[in-house]
Structure formats: structure tokens, C-alpha cells
Amino acid sequence: MELLVFLIFAFLAVAASLVVVAHKNPVYSTMALVVTLFAVAVLFVLLGAPFIGVLQVLIYTGAIVVLFLFVIMLLNIGREESQLAGHKAQFFTAIFGSVLFGGLVILALSSVRMGAQSDGPSLALVSLKGLATTLFTEYLLPFEIIGLLLLVAVIGATVAARRPPQGEGSVHPQKEEAQP
Amino acid sequence: MNVDVLVTVVKAVVVLVLLLQVAPIMIWVERRGSAFMQDRPGPNRLGPFGLFQGLADAVKFLFKEDVTPALADKPLYLAAPVLALLPAFTTSVVLPWGPNFHWGDKDYRFIIADADTGVLLFLALASLGVYSLVMAGYASNNKFSLLGSIRASAQLISYELAMTVSVLAVVIPVNSFNLGDVVEYQRTHVWNFLPQFLGFLVFSVAAFAETNRLPFDLPEAESELIAGFHTEYSAMRFAAFFMAEYTSMAALSALGVTLYFGGWSLPWINYEGLGWIGVAIGLGTLLAKVAVCMFIFVWVRWTFPRFRYDQLMRLGWKFLLPVAILNLIAVAAMTLAGWL
Amino acid sequence: MTVPVSWYLMLAAALFAIGTIGALTRRNGISIFLSIEVMLNAANLTLIAYSRQLDSHTGQVVVFFVLAVAAAEAAVGLALFIAVFRQRHTIDLNRINLLRW
Numbered sequence: 001m002e003l004l005v006f007l008i009f010a011f012l013a014v015a016a017s018l019v020v021v022a023h024k025n026p027v028y029s030t031m032a033l034v035v036t037l038f039a040v041a042v043l044f045v046l047l048g049a050p051f052i053g054v055l056q057v058l059i060y061t062g063a064i065v066v067l068f069l070f071v072i073m074l075l076n077i078g079r080e081e082s083q084l085a086g087h088k089a090q091f092f093t094a095i096f097g098s099v100l101f102g103g104l105v106i107l108a109l110s111s112v113r114m115g116a117q118s119d120g121p122s123l124a125l126v127s128l129k130g131l132a133t134t135l136f137t138e139y140l141l142p143f144e145i146i147g148l149l150l151l152v153a154v155i156g157a158t159v160a161a162r163r164p165p166q167g168e169g170s171v172h173p174q175k176e177e178a179q180p
Numbered sequence: 181m182n183v184d185v186l187v188t189v190v191k192a193v194v195v196l197v198l199l200l201q202v203a204p205i206m207i208w209v210e211r212r213g214s215a216f217m218q219d220r221p222g223p224n225r226l227g228p229f230g231l232f233q234g235l236a237d238a239v240k241f242l243f244k245e246d247v248t249p250a251l252a253d254k255p256l257y258l259a260a261p262v263l264a265l266l267p268a269f270t271t272s273v274v275l276p277w278g279p280n281f282h283w284g285d286k287d288y289r290f291i292i293a294d295a296d297t298g299v300l301l302f303l304a305l306a307s308l309g310v311y312s313l314v315m316a317g318y319a320s321n322n323k324f325s326l327l328g329s330i331r332a333s334a335q336l337i338s339y340e341l342a343m344t345v346s347v348l349a350v351v352i353p354v355n356s357f358n359l360g361d362v363v364e365y366q367r368t369h370v371w372n373f374l375p376q377f378l379g380f381l382v383f384s385v386a387a388f389a390e391t392n393r394l395p396f397d398l399p400e401a402e403s404e405l406i407a408g409f410h411t412e413y414s415a416m417r418f419a420a421f422f423m424a425e426y427t428s429m430a431a432l433s434a435l436g437v438t439l440y441f442g443g444w445s446l447p448w449i450n451y452e453g454l455g456w457i458g459v460a461i462g463l464g465t466l467l468a469k470v471a472v473c474m475f476i477f478v479w480v481r482w483t484f485p486r487f488r489y490d491q492l493m494r495l496g497w498k499f500l501l502p503v504a505i506l507n508l509i510a511v512a513a514m515t516l517a518g519w520l
Numbered sequence: 521m522t523v524p525v526s527w528y529l530m531l532a533a534a535l536f537a538i539g540t541i542g543a544l545t546r547r548n549g550i551s552i553f554l555s556i557e558v559m560l561n562a563a564n565l566t567l568i569a570y571s572r573q574l575d576s577h578t579g580q581v582v583v584f585f586v587l588a589v590a591a592a593e594a595a596v597g598l599a600l601f602i603a604v605f606r607q608r609h610t611i612d613l614n615r616i617n618l619l620r621w
Contacts, residue, residue, distance in 0.1 A: 026550050036558060037561060055587060057304040074602075139585075153591075164606075
């Protein structure tokens with residue numbers, strides 16, 4: 001049963017990420033990203049982290065990807081005009097990608113003891129209270145710093161996306177000359 | 181293991197059947213209720229008190245011509261109504277629909293997905309509702325649809341935040357995200373809307389905004405945007421959006437009732453001793469409370485004028501969110517002091 | 521049958537490689553950003569898989585932080601895209617090359 005769920009959602013994640021990477025229309029890429037994120041969230045739940053899985057859906061698909069969609073629609077970003085990249089560039093990127101994949105797989109397999117885990121994830125791992133205790137005792141300082149980081153990001157994003165004040169950074173200098 | 185699966189399937193079927201009745205009943209309630217408030221008869225030709233109007237509407241939707249705009253983005257256009265129904269139905273799996281019951285040799289809770297992450301799962305699935313709006317507006321190749329969908333999605337994500345913070349305040353004294361535990365807590369203590377009245381107000385306002393109901397229905401305002409994001413949808417696809425809106429209203433009402441009004445429980449009834457009758461009473465109580473909430477939804481719709489878009493965003497960010505955070509801090513302080 | 525943790529790691533490796541190829545090949549700034557999100561997810565999956573392997577909460581806590589950082593990065597990155605778009609009216613990265621030698 002767990003094997004079936006894993007296979008379905010793993011296949012879904014890989015297929016959707018291929019669409020994200022390859023599709024010309026950015027709106028379709030974003031929708032495929034939603035599917036990828038949802039599939040990965042299900043895999044998180046399978047791995048004994050239900051809270052993180054739910055957070056992934058709530059934060060990532062519920063807010064971050066919506067932000068992406070907003071920007072795509074507001075800037076009216078259309079399909080890419082021409083070829084993604086030259087054939088030579090694509091060939092070398094494919095080689096690089098395969099080497100990267102191979103390297104990561106070797107690294108992964110050498111660090112994990114082969115053979116299936118005997119049971120599912122332990123009860124201590126899945127429990128929300130355990131995660132919360134670890135988060136708020138051992139990792140309290142990083143938690144507070146992340147709060148500060150989010151504040152800085154909000155301020156930075158608001159300032160960066162602001163319309164420049166009048167007379168500064170003007171895109172149409174000829175308009176200024178036209179005024180007496 | 182087999183009995184567990186069977187029990188879950190039975191629970192799911194019961195809840196699904198209940199949710200499917202919401203839309204037809206609400207069509208009638210909305211039209212007769214609004215007529216009553218506007219001092220006119222409303223539909224009264226089809227059956228006694230116009231009760232078969234819903235049936236006539238369904239037949240009309242089935243036989244209407246399905247018009248698809250020529251330049252619409254086909255896959256997204258067709259997927260949007262289906263995706264609208266997804267959050268409406270899936271969010272109800274974490275709600276407790278009745279007291280515990282006994283089947284075979286085990287006690288079961290009347291929750292389809294009895295997970296530790298309870299209400300967070302509800303909020304996560306509800307946040308997926310943005311995508312159907314966005315896809316509908318974008319794929320329709322229509323300025324008004326796009327504008328309506330951008331406004332709707334901005335509104336949804338803004339009020340989602342205030343709703344989440346007010347829900348967190350409910351979770352703090354209960355010590356668990358699971359909604360079954362929230363109801364158990366309210367059975368032994370007072371119903372949550374009394375100590376957390378601010379949070380309840382924030383939640384109700386956010387619930388109106390989340391379901392795109394007046395006074396927050398600018399995304400589908402008739403006088404401003406034709407029909408907003410579902411302008412280009414006709415017949416069954418429009419019916420799908422319609423049904424999704426009413427069903428998500430029902431699910432959100434059920435959540436509000438569970439969080440603040442004791443869910444399926446009434447304080448003076450001993451459900452454990454009554455067995456299956458107790459389950460029926462609990463389910464009936466929850467449905468009655470949800471029906472009152474749905475009537476309030478209709479009542480507010482035909483009473484208040486619409487918010488302008490900037491007023492709406494200002495209310496969500498500058499008023500509701502600070503009030504919700506204040507409520508959270510107050511509840512945390514009260515819990516630490518031992519009052520809750 | 522329980523799924524071995526190594527399978528999750530291989531899946532994460534595949535997702536990471538796919539994301540990298542996307543980030544290196546696309547011309548559209550937003551598409552590159554989406555590929556980076558895929559890579560981040562692959563890293564999250566690896567962390568959770570190791571958390572399961574070692575039966576420790578540390579992996580989950582780190583993923584919690586990565587989610588927050590990804591949100592911050594997405595917000596600031598998209599704000600920068602909007603600012604660049606206002607100036608250049610394009611986000612084709614081959615055309616935003618004023619600082620290139």
C-alpha cells in the first residue's frame with residue numbers, strides 16, 4: 001500500500017517537474033509546480049513528517065506559488081519567443097545534469113544502509129509535540145532569526161517593487177523635456 | 181484493518197451525501213429568503229412555496245448550451261470548475277460530524293481523517309481554492325474575468341491570514357490541532373465564542389471574505405465586473421462554481437461552529453450513554469447550527485452594501501490581522517494564567 | 521512493503537537534476553525561478569528522508585526553516601523582477617545584460 005502511494009506520487013512529482021522545466025508557457029509551468037509541490041507534500045507525509053507536509057501545502061502552494069502567478073499575470077509574461085538555448089548548450093547541460101544526478105545517487109546510496117526499514121516511522125518522529133519541543137528548545141535562536149529574516153524580506157520586497165517616486169529613475173526622458 | 185477501512189468509507193459516504201444536499205437547499209433558501217427580505221414573493225410557481233425551483237434550475241443547467249470562448253486557454257478553462265469543487269469537498273474530512281460511536285469492537289470518532297494536524301489540513305486545502313479562481317480568470321481571455329480573478333485571489337490570500345491567526349488562538353488552550361479535541365475541550369469548558377469573542381468576530385468576517393460572499397463579493401460583482409471570474413462560463417460549468425461556493429460556505433460554517441460553538445455537542449446531553457441515537461442527535465445538532473450560519477450568510481448578503489476593493493484590502497490587512505494577533509496574545513496570556 | 525529511504529533519496533536526486541537543467545537552460549526569469557523552487561523541494565525531500573533514516577527531528581526543523589527562507593526569497597526575488605521589468609520591459613535574461621562585459 002505504501003509502495004503504491006509512493007510510486008504514484010513519485011511518478012507524478014517527476015512528470016510535473018519535467019513540465020515545469022520544459023513548458024513554454026509560464027502559467028502552465030506554475031500549475032505544474034503546484035502539482036509537484038503537492039506530490040512532494042504527500043511524500044513528506046509518507047516519510048513521517050505530516051506537519052511539514054501540511055505546511056508545504058499551506059505556505060508553498062497556498063501563498064508562494066500564488067505570488068508567482070500574480071507576477072506572471074501582472075507583467076503579462078507570454079510564451080518564450082525562440083528556442084530555449086542552442087543545441088550545443090542543451091547537450092552540455094544534459095551531460096552536466098546526468099553527471100549531477102549520478103553523483104547524487106552514488107552519494108545517497110553510500111550513506112544509507114541498504115535494506116528497507118522494518119516499520120513505519122516511529123511514533124516519536126510523527127508526533128507534533130516532539131517536533132514543537134525540538135523546535136522551541138534546541139532551535140529557538142534560529143527560529144527567532146527566521147522571524148527577523150521574514151520581516152526584513154517583507155520590507156525589502158515592499159521597497160523593491162515600489163513605483164519610483166516622481167522625477168527619479170524615469171524611463172521616458174523625452175516626456176520630461178516636453179514639459180515647459 | 182478491513183473494518184477500519186469500511187468505517188472510514190461509511191463516514192465519507194455519509195458526509196458526501198450531506199454535502200451534496202447543500203447546494204439545492206441553499207438555492208431555494210437564498211431565493212425565498214432574499215425575496216422575503218425584499219418584500220416580494222420569490223419563486224412560488226413550482227411546487228408548494230417554490231420548493232421545486234432548485235430542480236428546475238438543475239434541469240436548465242443541464243440543457244443549456246455550453247459556450248466556450250474561441251481564444252480561451254482550453255485545458256485551464258476546462259479544469260477551473262472542477263478545481264473549484266476540490267477544496268469545498270476535501271476540507272470536510274477533518275471536521276467532527278458527531279460523537280464517538282462503537283462499531284465491531286472498537287470506538288471510532290466521527291472524523292474521516294483523524295490526524296494530528298487537523299485544522300491545519302483544513303486551512304491548507306482551503307488555500308488551494310485560489311487556483312480555480314486564477315485559472316478561470318486567466319483562461320477566459322476576457323479583461324473583466326482577469327480583473328475579477330486577480331482581485332479574488334488577492335482577497336482570498338489576505339483574509340486567509342487573519343482566519344489562520346484566529347484559528348491558532350482557538351488551538352492554544354486545547355493543546356491540539358485536532359478538531360475532535362477542540363470539541364471535547366468545549367464540552368468540558370465553556371463554548372469558545374465567549375472567551376474568544378474577538379477571534380470569533382475576526383473569523384466570521386474572514387469567512388465571508390473567503391467564500392466571496394457579500395459584503396466582500398467584489399470579485400463577482402454584477403454591477404462592476406459582469407460576473408467577475410466566471411463571466412465566460414455557462415451551463416454546467418457555472419453550476420459547478422455555484423455549487424462549489426455554497427459547499428465551501430457550508431464547510432466553513434461547520435468549521436466555525438466546531439471552533440466556537442461546540443460543534444456537535446450540546447452541554448446537557450450525555451452522548452456516551454445514548455449510542456447510535458446520540459450520534460444522530462450530534463449530527464443533527466451540527467447540521468442545525470450550520471443551517472443557522474448559512475441563513476446568516478444569506479441575511480448578511482441582502483442587508484449590507486458591497487465593500488470597495490481598497491476598503492476591502494485595508495480592512496483585511498490593517499484591521500483584521502492586528503485584531504487577530506491581539507486576540508492570539510490575549511488567549512496565550514489567559515492560558516498561561518490558567519484561566520482557560 | 522515499506523519503501524526504503526534510498527528510493528526517496530534517488531527521487532530527490534532526480535528532481536534536483538531536473539531543476540538544475542531547467543535553471544541552466546531557460547531564458548525566462550520566472551521560469552528559472554520556478555526551476556529553483558523545484559531544486560529547493562528536492563533538497564527538502566532529502567532532509568526529510570534523512571530525518572526518517574536517523575529518527576531525529578532535526579531534518580524536519582531544518583525543512584521548516586528552508587520553507588520560511590524560500591518564502592522570503594520568492595517575495596524579494598519577484599519584487600526585483602517587477603523592478604527590473606519596469607525598467608527594461610522584458611525579463612528575457614539574454615536582454616538584461618547591461619553589466620556584462
